Amino acid sequence: MALKLVMFIAMAIVPAIVGATEYVVGEEKGWTLGVNYTKWAEGKEFKVGDQITFNYVRGKHNVLKVRGEAEFNSCNKLGQVPPLTSGNNSFIFITGGRKWYICAFEDHCQRGMKLSINVEEAEAPAPSPTDGYDNSAGNIATFGYYKYLVGLAAVLGVGVML
Ligand SMILES: [Cu+2]
Structure with a gap:
């Protein structure tokens, strides 16, 4: 059962990867002092299903998702979730909307x-009847795109971000 699910998800990755983009925050400079992340985000179109990676020196920086513009503008650190601290945090957006990280x-x-970015809602990749996944393709709609992305993240070994 579990194996079957993994195989299904693995097959489902193919159409997902085609339209998904992987972003590395700050590119080779990573997540650090002295980089203008507003500028970095400029012109980028983030969407649900895309992957984003924060690279930084562990113990010198972290990634805290804050709840809104006010917290973001005032650098309020009382976010409801603990900060990410591993030094390499990669995750897939599973919901759209504005996200704020400090x-x-x-x-x-x-x-x-x-870093403040807007993540666009994405259409679920519609499996075409000719893609050869006849037995599983019909399940994608009922599987739910949200669960599908969670599964995709698990297979890729990355986290998800609401
Ligand atoms: Cu820092």
Whole structure:
């Protein structure tokens, strides 16, 4: 049963990857001081199903998702979720809407370690009748795109971000 599910998800990855983009925050500079993340995000069109990666020196920075514009603007660190701290955090967007991330170390947020992006809702990849997945393709609709992305993230070994 579990194996069957994994195989189904693995087959389902193919159409998903075609339209998904992987973003590395700050590119080779990563998530650190001295990078303008507003500029980095400029012109990028994030959408549900895309993957985003924060690379940083563990113990020097972290990634805290805050709840809104006010917390973001004031660098409020009282976010409802614990910060990500591993130094390499990769996840897939499973919901659309605006997302706000800051570094909660010392005054790093005030010094510009903050990223606000808008994630567009994405259409579920519609399996075509000719893609050869006749037995499983029909299940994608009932499987639910949300669960599908969670499964996709699990297979890729990355997290998900609401
Ligand atoms: Cu920092």
